[in-house]
Amino acid sequence: xxxxxxxxxxxxxxxxxxxxxxxxxxxxxxxxxxxxxxxxxxxxxxxxxxxxxxxxxxxxxxxxxxxxxxxxxxxxxxxxxxxxxxxxxxxxxxxxxxxxxxxxxxxxxxxxxxxxxxxxxxxxxxxxxxxxxxxxxxxxxxxxxxxxxxxxxxxxxxxxxxxxxxxxxxxxxxxxxxxxxxxxxxxxxxxxxxxxxxxxxxxxxxxxxxxxxxxxxxxxxxxxxxxxxxxxxxxxxxxxxxxxxxxxxxxxxxxxxxxxxxxxxxxxxxxxxxxxxxxxxxxxxxxxxxxxxxxxxxxxxxxxxxxxxxxxxxxxxxxxxxxxxxxx
Amino acid sequence: xxxxxxxxxxxxxxxxxxxxxxxxxxxxxxxxxxxxxxxxxxxxxxxxxxxxxxxxxxxxxxxxxxxxxxxxxxxxxxxxxxxxxxxxxxxxxxxxxxxxxxxxxxxxxxxxxxxxxxxxxxxxxxxxxxxxxxxxxxxxxxxxxxxxxxxxxxxxxxxxxxxxxxxxxxxxxxxxxxxxxxxxxxxxxxxxxxxxxxxxxxxxxxxxxxxxxxxxxxxxxxxxxxxxxxxxxxxxxxxxxxxxxxxxxxxxxxxxxxxxxxxxxxxxxxxxxxxxxxxxxxxxxxxxx
Numbered sequence: 001x002x003x004x005x006x007x008x009x010x011x012x013x014x015x016x017x018x019x020x021x022x023x024x025x026x027x028x029x030x031x032x033x034x035x036x037x038x039x040x041x042x043x044x045x046x047x048x049x050x051x052x053x054x055x056x057x058x059x060x061x062x063x064x065x066x067x068x069x070x071x072x073x074x075x076x077x078x079x080x081x082x083x084x085x086x087x088x089x090x091x092x093x094x095x096x097x098x099x100x101x102x103x104x105x106x107x108x109x110x111x112x113x114x115x116x117x118x119x120x121x122x123x124x125x126x127x128x129x130x131x132x133x134x135x136x137x138x139x140x141x142x143x144x145x146x147x148x149x150x151x152x153x154x155x156x157x158x159x160x161x162x163x164x165x166x167x168x169x170x171x172x173x174x175x176x177x178x179x180x181x182x183x184x185x186x187x188x189x190x191x192x193x194x195x196x197x198x199x200x201x202x203x204x205x206x207x208x209x210x211x212x213x214x215x216x217x218x219x220x221x222x223x224x225x226x227x228x229x230x231x232x233x234x235x236x237x238x239x240x241x242x243x244x245x246x247x248x249x250x251x252x253x254x255x256x257x258x259x260x261x262x263x264x265x266x267x268x269x270x271x272x273x274x275x276x277x278x279x280x281x282x283x284x285x286x287x288x289x290x291x292x293x294x295x296x297x298x299x300x301x302x303x304x305x306x307x308x309x310x311x312x313x314x315x316x317x318x319x320x321x322x323x324x325x326x327x328x
Numbered sequence: 329x330x331x332x333x334x335x336x337x338x339x340x341x342x343x344x345x346x347x348x349x350x351x352x353x354x355x356x357x358x359x360x361x362x363x364x365x366x367x368x369x370x371x372x373x374x375x376x377x378x379x380x381x382x383x384x385x386x387x388x389x390x391x392x393x394x395x396x397x398x399x400x401x402x403x404x405x406x407x408x409x410x411x412x413x414x415x416x417x418x419x420x421x422x423x424x425x426x427x428x429x430x431x432x433x434x435x436x437x438x439x440x441x442x443x444x445x446x447x448x449x450x451x452x453x454x455x456x457x458x459x460x461x462x463x464x465x466x467x468x469x470x471x472x473x474x475x476x477x478x479x480x481x482x483x484x485x486x487x488x489x490x491x492x493x494x495x496x497x498x499x500x501x502x503x504x505x506x507x508x509x510x511x512x513x514x515x516x517x518x519x520x521x522x523x524x525x526x527x528x529x530x531x532x533x534x535x536x537x538x539x540x541x542x543x544x545x546x547x548x549x550x551x552x553x554x555x556x557x558x559x560x561x562x563x564x565x566x567x568x569x570x571x572x573x574x575x576x577x578x579x580x581x582x583x584x585x586x587x588x589x590x591x592x593x594x595x596x597x598x599x600x601x602x603x604x605x606x607x608x609x610x611x612x613x614x615x616x617x
Binding site for chain 2: 031034035148149150151152153155156159160162163164165166167168169206209210213214215216219
């Protein structure tokens with residue numbers, strides 16, 4: 001069975017499209033998950049999608065709907081019980097353990113064929129129906145719109161909540177909003193790669209991207225790119241190797257990208273460190289004259305990745321000019 | 329009031345506190361605080377830990393309401409997120425892996441609170457970076473910069489919105505003397521050029537003595553305000569603490585020496601009493617307090 005033949009089949013096309021949708025949404029939220037230290041929240045909401053799916057199956061015969069509603073309930077619970085960052089992880093642990101127990105109980109009540117619920121645990125990319133695709137597309141659209149509108153305040157609140165609060169950013173409300181978006185994304189991703197493997201599309205891409213750049217926009221772009229490459233690349237490989245689950249290749253590719261980024265990262269970082277040390281002495285020696293041009297050759301742009309070129313590459317003449325008042 | 333604010337243009341904002349009192353439950357932080365800060369003035373808030381210095385900044389930021397009394401900035405009640413007010417929070421050293429560059433941090437001060445995708449507002453960001461002399465390292469990840477460099481970028485962030493009032497919480501904390509000097513120079517030049525009103529909380533008066541017009545000293549629920557020369561005296565501070573406090577000048581440095589624990593070590597040379605045992609103790613003659 002050739003790959004060309006497979007690509008002409010609707011189930012394979014659905015799978016590729018579903019993987020791409022999940023990857024884009026996962027890649028978009030991934031940098032915030034990493035910056036806000038919410039990897040465990042991803043894990044918790046992902047596993048509890050199983051409970052939601054079991055409930056949906058029992059009540060409405062619809063595991064996807066159950067998982068979606070369940071994810072919002074879980075997000076609200078985490079936000080309520082784990083409002084303070086310090087207690088968040090333990091709150092998630094408590095909710096997760098209880099929720100999984102409920103899931104097993106619910107599944108016990110269900111008399112039918114429970115593959116739909118267990119599929120949520122391990123993913124069933126080749127079983128994506130047209131309506132599921134629509135759900136994934138809707139989730140993707142919500143995530144893109146929400147991130148497009150609240151990108152800046154969310155980033156500000158994630159990096160420096162105290163200053164953001166003083167600047168008028170609704171830090172707590174944004175935190176809840178992000179949890180809801182995260183729960184939706186994770187539930188969507190669970191259908192493709194399974195809850196146990198969601199981390200590979202919602203965390204790993206940004207973890208890799210952050211090794212290569214410090215520009216938030218570049219990290220966002222790289223993160224989406226890495227997620228799509230892993231998801232669709234893994235799927236294409238699984239077309240060739242038919243007796244291994246696609247999840248295996250998706251997570252492996254994602255991890256390989258992460259490892260490569262970690263290997264490549266230190267090279268960039270090392271040179272940045274040199275730059276930093278150089279400026280330390282310069283800074284100390286000329287501490288009272290901070291506007292003076294740098295005494296150390298090389299700007300960060302010459303040592304760092306290309307996406308930084310927009311920043312520090314101003315001509316030296318401009319740098320030496322007296323500061324202009326910020327206009328408002 | 330409004331017309332005056334409009335006419336003053338780029339100048340600083342005036343702060344007026346009347347009978348201002350702050351309590352948490354029954355615990356009085358400070359009470360009946362009367363203070364006028366003129367536009368373009370520089371006020372340093374001093375006092376021991378827990379005296380309510382940062383709390384006062386929070387009131388000015390509109391984050392905390394007063395328990396009693398009134399506070400106005402340019403004739404209006406403080407409002408959270410006001411573009412008139414720039415804020416440098418107490419320094420928290422950024423994680424080395426933080427995925428953000430110096431100029432992104434500064435950009436937050438321009439549009440971090442706005443909705444929509446980030447649009448390049450390079451001119452405003454560049455001007456603020458230049459104003460603190462951070463152009464050469466603004467493109468580096470903030471987590472890899474030194475404490476002094478990070479602090480200058482945070483000040484640039486606060487200045488980027490063109491505030492009329494700048495509030496800084498311990499801007500010199502945990503900085504080496506050279507970096508302290510650099511930060512003071514940045515603040516001093518900016519204030520001179522723009523007439524911005526500056527209020528900052530500090531542990532030590534000495535490094536900022538050239539910048540400060542007036543001192544507000546809060547301790548034990550009481551307060552004293554005036555020029556550094558009138559407030560930083562043995563008589564004034566002893567009255568504030570209700571126990572004998574010595575204010576002595578050593579090599580041009582003002583040192584506050586007290587024996588009751590509350591006052592000791594507050595004017596530590598490095599501004600960080602936790603880092604070393606309080607130096608005041610062994611200067612303290614027995615029998616006071």
